Amino acid sequence: MQYRIEGMDCASCVGKIETALARMPGVSDIQLNFATEKLELTLADDAATQPSDIEKTIKSLGFGIASNNPIEDPMAVAATSDKAPHVQHWWQTRKGKQVVGLGLLMSVAYIIALLVPDYGTWVFAVAVLVGVFPFVRQAWALARSGSIFSIEMLMSVAAIGALIIGEAEEAAAVVFLFSVGELFESVAADRARAGIRALAALVPKTAILLDAQGKQSTVAASALQVNDLVLVRPGDSVSADGVIIDGASSLDDSPVTGESVPVAKALGDQVFAGSINIDGALQVRVEKTAADNTIARIIELVEQAQASKAPTARFIEKFSHYYTPAVMAIAALIIIVPPLLLGGEWATWLYRGLALLLIACPCALVLSTPAAIASGLAVGARRGLLIKGGSALENIGRVETVAFDKTGTLTQGEPRVTDVVAFAQTDLNVQDKGLQGKSGQGENEQHQDITAENALLALFASVEASSSHPLAKAILQHAEAANVTVPTATNASATAGKAVQATVAGRSLAIGSPVYAAQQATISSAQQAQIQALQNEGKTVSILFDEQTREALGLVALRDELRDDAQAGVAKLKTMGVRAVMLTGDNRLTAQALANNLDVDWEAELLPEDKLSLLNEMQAKGKVAMVGDGINDAPALATADVGIAMGGGTDVALETADIALLKSQVTDVAHLIALSRATMSNIHQNVIFALGLKGIFLVTTIFGVTGLWIAVMADAGATVLVTLNALRLLRFK
Structure with missing residues (x-):
C-alpha cells in the first residue's frame, strides 16, 4: 500500500504514525518519509485490518491521508510531480484556518473581558475549551496508539491544568501560541520539501x-x-x-x-x-x-536518501525516548516535592510544573538532524552531487584520505595525441600536396616543420584508418582536428599485439610499439633517447616505419590526459587537510608522471585485490573515501567508508557507490567534504539551540521567572529556529 500523508511538520510525526501502524494486525514493512510525505507499508491478505482502518487511524492522529497506489498504466507513475498535491497558502491549510479561528476567538474574548470584566474569565475559559478540544482528541488518539508522551498530550494537560487553577487567560494564550507554533513548523516543513518539487517540475509535461x-x-x-x-x-x-x-x-x-x-x-x-x-x-x-528517466531516478534516490536515518539522527531519536519521560518525571517532582516537603503553595508549583511539561516537548531536538540532512541532500542534488543517504553525507566530511582511481577519474578516460615527431622530413613526400595539410611550399622553416608533422600524421591516420583500437581512434581524431588530408590505404592488415600494416602511395608502412619497431627497422640512439623521454612522461609511443627500407619515419605519442580540474581538485583537498592518493593498475611510468603533476602519493600496477588490501590498510588509520568511474571499481567503492562514482548521469554512476558526481569533476570531491562539514556544523548548532533554549527556560520556570505562554514560545521558537537554520544550507555555495 502507498499513501501520501499530509500535515507532518517534524520528524517526531513520523514516529507517531509508525507507532500507531505497528500496533495494527497484519501491517508490516512500514516506511514513512517525512521529507516527501510518502508512506509505504505491506498489508497481509488475511489480515483483520482493512485499508479503511489504516486511513481512519491516521486521520484520528490529526493527519491527512490520500491513496497513492500505482494506477493501471505504469507510464503514469513517472514523475513524483504527477502525484504532488496542490500547494496551498498557509491560510488555506487546516492549521492555518485553526490559527485564524483561534485568533478571532481570542480577540472576541479580550473585547468582552474589557467591556464586561466580571465575565472575562468565563469567556477565556470557553475559548480554551473550544481551542484545546482538537488537541485533546488528537492526544487521546495518540495515547491509544502508543504515543503517550506526545506534545499534544503535554499541551492539553498544561492548558486544562492552568484553567483549573484559575489562569484562564494564560491557558487561552497557551492554546493560541501552540497553534501558531504548529503553523510555523508546517510552513517551514513545506519550504524544505520545495526542493524536490522544483526538481520534478523540470521535466516537461x-x-x-x-x-x-x-x-x-x-x-x-x-x-x-x-x-x-x-x-x-x-x-x-x-x-x-x-x-x-x-x-x-x-x-x-x-x-x-x-x-x-x-x-x-x-x-x-x-x-x-x-x-x-x-x-x-x-x-x-x-x-x-x-x-525510468534520469531525473525521475534522481528524485527517487534523493527521496530514499532523505528517508534513511543518519547515525546522528538515530542517536538523537534514541536519546529523546529517555529525555521526554525524564523531564515529565522532573515536572511531577516540581509539582509534588515543594508543597509536601518545603511548605510551598500547591497552585504555584502546579503552575510551574505545567510550564515545565511544555518545555519537555522534544520536537526541536528530534528535528535538529533530519532537517539539516534533508537540506544538505537537496542542495547537493541541485549541484550534481547525488548523495544516497544521511550516513554518506555525515561520513564524507570525516574522511582523512581520498583514494582516486586514475583512468576515467583523474584522467579523461581516453588517450589523446600529445606529440607528433617526424624523423626524416625528406622521406615523407612533403612535396605531395595531398599530405601538406594547411601549409604550402616555400614557407619559413617553422612552417616546414609543421608541414612535416602533418605529413607524418596523415600517414599515421592512413595506416590506422581501418583499426578500431582506442589509440587508432585517437590518432584519427587528431588528424581530423589538424585538418590534414588522409591518403587512401590498401592491403590493410594487423599482426595481433604487434603492429598494423597498410600500403600507402605504393609504400609498405607499419605502425608498432618501440620494441617491435626496433626489431623491424633501424632506430638511431638519438631517436631512442627521444622515445625514452616521452615514455618517462607516461606517454604511449607508436613508431611508423617503412617495411621495405626498414627506415623509421617518425612517432606519435599518446596519453590519457588529466582532467582539466584534477590539479585544482587535489589542491583543494590538501588545503582542507585531506590526503589524496592515486591507485591504478596502469604501469609505473605513466602513474609516476601523472602523480608528479598532481603532487599526490601513488601506487601502480595494482590488481583489484591489491586495491582492496591498500584500502584496508588506510582504513586502519582513519576513514577513507574511494573515487572511481563506477564501472570497474565496484569492489573498492564498496570497501571504502564512502564510495564515490564519477559519471554524468549514467546508469552505473546512479546505481553504484554511496555518492555520484554527475558533473564528473574532481573538484566536486572537495565540495562534497565542504558540504558535509557545513551540514554537521548546522546539526551541532541545531542541537545547541534546542537544548540551550529548553535549558534556559527550564531554570527560569522552576524559579518562577517565566510562565506557561513563555514556555510555549520557547518550544515553538526552538523548533522554528532549528528549521530556519537548517534551511540556510539551501544557500550553501
Missing part, C-alpha cells in the same frame, strides 16, 4: 511525437514509449532520455548534472529529460520511459 511519416502530434511526456521519435525544438526542454538521431545543438544539462556550461551534442549523443535545448532542432529516439 508534454512532448512532440513524430510518426513514421514525420507528422507531429503533441502527447503527454508520461505516455512516451521506448523507441518513440520526438522532436525537440530550440528553447524546448527534452521530454525523455534518449539518443540524437538527427540534428546538432548545445544543451543545458544543469537540471541533471548541475553543469552550468552548455554541452555541444550531435548525432549519436545521449540526452536527458529536463535538459534545455538551446540552438538547434533535434530528433531524439526515446530510450527510457518517463518512470
Whole structure:
C-alpha cells in the first residue's frame, strides 16, 4: 500500500504514525518519509485490518491521508510531480484556518473581558475549551496508539491544568501560541520539501511525437514509449532520455548534472529529460520511459536518501525516548516535592510544573538532524552531487584520505595525441600536396616543420584508418582536428599485439610499439633517447616505419590526459587537510608522471585485490573515501567508508557507490567534504539551540521567572529556529 500523508511538520510525526501502524494486525514493512510525505507499508491478505482502518487511524492522529497506489498504466507513475498535491497558502491549510479561528476567538474574548470584566474569565475559559478540544482528541488518539508522551498530550494537560487553577487567560494564550507554533513548523516543513518539487517540475509535461511519416502530434511526456521519435525544438526542454538521431545543438544539462556550461551534442549523443535545448532542432529516439528517466531516478534516490536515518539522527531519536519521560518525571517532582516537603503553595508549583511539561516537548531536538540532512541532500542534488543517504553525507566530511582511481577519474578516460615527431622530413613526400595539410611550399622553416608533422600524421591516420583500437581512434581524431588530408590505404592488415600494416602511395608502412619497431627497422640512439623521454612522461609511443627500407619515419605519442580540474581538485583537498592518493593498475611510468603533476602519493600496477588490501590498510588509520568511474571499481567503492562514482548521469554512476558526481569533476570531491562539514556544523548548532533554549527556560520556570505562554514560545521558537537554520544550507555555495 502507498499513501501520501499530509500535515507532518517534524520528524517526531513520523514516529507517531509508525507507532500507531505497528500496533495494527497484519501491517508490516512500514516506511514513512517525512521529507516527501510518502508512506509505504505491506498489508497481509488475511489480515483483520482493512485499508479503511489504516486511513481512519491516521486521520484520528490529526493527519491527512490520500491513496497513492500505482494506477493501471505504469507510464503514469513517472514523475513524483504527477502525484504532488496542490500547494496551498498557509491560510488555506487546516492549521492555518485553526490559527485564524483561534485568533478571532481570542480577540472576541479580550473585547468582552474589557467591556464586561466580571465575565472575562468565563469567556477565556470557553475559548480554551473550544481551542484545546482538537488537541485533546488528537492526544487521546495518540495515547491509544502508543504515543503517550506526545506534545499534544503535554499541551492539553498544561492548558486544562492552568484553567483549573484559575489562569484562564494564560491557558487561552497557551492554546493560541501552540497553534501558531504548529503553523510555523508546517510552513517551514513545506519550504524544505520545495526542493524536490522544483526538481520534478523540470521535466516537461508534454512532448512532440513524430510518426513514421514525420507528422507531429503533441502527447503527454508520461505516455512516451521506448523507441518513440520526438522532436525537440530550440528553447524546448527534452521530454525523455534518449539518443540524437538527427540534428546538432548545445544543451543545458544543469537540471541533471548541475553543469552550468552548455554541452555541444550531435548525432549519436545521449540526452536527458529536463535538459534545455538551446540552438538547434533535434530528433531524439526515446530510450527510457518517463518512470525510468534520469531525473525521475534522481528524485527517487534523493527521496530514499532523505528517508534513511543518519547515525546522528538515530542517536538523537534514541536519546529523546529517555529525555521526554525524564523531564515529565522532573515536572511531577516540581509539582509534588515543594508543597509536601518545603511548605510551598500547591497552585504555584502546579503552575510551574505545567510550564515545565511544555518545555519537555522534544520536537526541536528530534528535528535538529533530519532537517539539516534533508537540506544538505537537496542542495547537493541541485549541484550534481547525488548523495544516497544521511550516513554518506555525515561520513564524507570525516574522511582523512581520498583514494582516486586514475583512468576515467583523474584522467579523461581516453588517450589523446600529445606529440607528433617526424624523423626524416625528406622521406615523407612533403612535396605531395595531398599530405601538406594547411601549409604550402616555400614557407619559413617553422612552417616546414609543421608541414612535416602533418605529413607524418596523415600517414599515421592512413595506416590506422581501418583499426578500431582506442589509440587508432585517437590518432584519427587528431588528424581530423589538424585538418590534414588522409591518403587512401590498401592491403590493410594487423599482426595481433604487434603492429598494423597498410600500403600507402605504393609504400609498405607499419605502425608498432618501440620494441617491435626496433626489431623491424633501424632506430638511431638519438631517436631512442627521444622515445625514452616521452615514455618517462607516461606517454604511449607508436613508431611508423617503412617495411621495405626498414627506415623509421617518425612517432606519435599518446596519453590519457588529466582532467582539466584534477590539479585544482587535489589542491583543494590538501588545503582542507585531506590526503589524496592515486591507485591504478596502469604501469609505473605513466602513474609516476601523472602523480608528479598532481603532487599526490601513488601506487601502480595494482590488481583489484591489491586495491582492496591498500584500502584496508588506510582504513586502519582513519576513514577513507574511494573515487572511481563506477564501472570497474565496484569492489573498492564498496570497501571504502564512502564510495564515490564519477559519471554524468549514467546508469552505473546512479546505481553504484554511496555518492555520484554527475558533473564528473574532481573538484566536486572537495565540495562534497565542504558540504558535509557545513551540514554537521548546522546539526551541532541545531542541537545547541534546542537544548540551550529548553535549558534556559527550564531554570527560569522552576524559579518562577517565566510562565506557561513563555514556555510555549520557547518550544515553538526552538523548533522554528532549528528549521530556519537548517534551511540556510539551501544557500550553501
